[in-house]
Amino acid sequence: xxxxxxxxxxxxLLFATCDLIQAQTTVYQPQTVDVPPSPEYQDRNPPGxxxxxxxxxxxxxxxxxxxxxxxxxxxxxxxxxxxVVKPHLENQVHGQVSxxxxxxxxxxxxxxxxxxxxxxxxxxxxxxxxGELILSYQxxxxxxxxxxxxxxxAGNGSLHSRLNMNVATFDWVSLENxxxxxxxxxxxxxxxxxxxxxxxxxxxQIVTQRTSGLLNTAGVRAGxxxxxxxxxxxxxxxxxxxxxxxxGPAQQVVxxxxxxxxxxxxxxxxxxxxxxxxxxxxxxxxVSYAPPSMARWLRLxxxxxFEQWWDLGFPLFSDAQLTIQGIFLRAEIxx
Numbered sequence: 001x002x003x004x005x006x007x008x009x010x011x012x013l014l015f016a017t018c019d020l021i022q023a024q025t026t027v028y029q030p031q032t033v034d035v036p037p038s039p040e041y042q043d044r045n046p047p048g049x050x051x052x053x054x055x056x057x058x059x060x061x062x063x064x065x066x067x068x069x070x071x072x073x074x075x076x077x078x079x080x081x082x083x084v085v086k087p088h089l090e091n092q093v094h095g096q097v098s099x100x101x102x103x104x105x106x107x108x109x110x111x112x113x114x115x116x117x118x119x120x121x122x123x124x125x126x127x128x129x130x131g132e133l134i135l136s137y138q139x140x141x142x143x144x145x146x147x148x149x150x151x152x153x154a155g156n157g158s159l160h161s162r163l164n165m166n167v168a169t170f171d172w173v174s175l176e177n178x179x180x181x182x183x184x185x186x187x188x189x190x191x192x193x194x195x196x197x198x199x200x201x202x203x204x205q206i207v208t209q210r211t212s213g214l215l216n217t218a219g220v221r222a223g224x225x226x227x228x229x230x231x232x233x234x235x236x237x238x239x240x241x242x243x244x245x246x247x248g249p250a251q252q253v254v255x256x257x258x259x260x261x262x263x264x265x266x267x268x269x270x271x272x273x274x275x276x277x278x279x280x281x282x283x284x285x286x287v288s289y290a291p292p293s294m295a296r297w298l299r300l301x302x303x304x305x306f307e308q309w310w311d312l313g314f315p316l317f318s319d320a321q322l323t324i325q326g327i328f329l330r331a332e333i334x335x
Contacts, residue, residue, distance in 0.1 A: 085326030
């Protein structure tokens with residue numbers, strides 16, 4: 001009996017030893033399960049948007065990917081804006097002219113400017129995981145005419161005002177998700193150049209007066225864009241905050257012409273040139289939509305636009321302020 005017990009023990013030890021040797025010589029092959037992309041974004045997740053930071057990931061995706069709802073794929077893109085706005089110019093430009101042996105002070109109000117379309121076009125390039133560069137140009141032209149009571153000694157006259165503004169910017173735009181899921185955030189900063197002209201002309205039967213301002217300024221700008229995705233696919237809330245600081249020469253001109261009853265007339269003109277330091281604040285809010293089937297190359301945004309310009313002249317002396325507000329429609333097309 002003792003012999004059989006020893007045989008059984010030896011056989012057991014042999015089996016245990018074989019199992020141990022097999023376990024030590026077998027390479028462990030873990031089983032991996034690929035989680036398929038979420039159906040909602042499967043066709044819109046561009047390769048190459050992998051980030052080493054802490055962006056918001058898309059559920060079901062491997063690694064961390066910038067949300068394609070707010071970050072189209074790399075490449076060339078175009079921004080086209082069309083705003084319908086109403087500018088309001090507060091013109092405080094004034095000066096003195098020597099005429100007919102005396103000195104007159106010329107200061108005119110501004111006629112209400114009309115609603116106008118303001119186009120803006122931009123061309124940019126989006127780098128993989130390195131932000132965007134974009135060059136933009138915007139133009140705004142408006143005018144208005146109204147009656148001017150007691151324009152001169154002969155009675156009422158007319159007041160005509162004009163505004164012509166051109167803005168060029170060159171910006172770098174960051175790639176950054178923030179706040180958590182469904183949020184998209186982009187910082188932007190760059191340089192800006194503006195050319196602005198405005199004037200007012202009062203025409204009476206005897207006296208014609210005119211004031212004008214011309215600015216060529218350059219400076220810096222910075223801002224923030226925010227998006228928050230809504231439950232309907234492709235739809236999100238949009239907000240923008242933007243500020244600009246510039247400096248450059250400002251030329252102010254005041255003119256006066258007096259017509260005599262015999263047909264003769266006398267004219268005088270005065271010009272001042274100093275450095276102006278305009279400040280600009282821009283606010284936008286609205287909704288953005290990227291059709292799910294076209295989100296790689298098309299995004300539409302619409303909403304309310306508010307823009308305030310300070311110190312378009314000589315602060316505390318002969319200044320001008322400008323307010324622009326209205327609605328905008330923006331289309332971004334990625335090639």
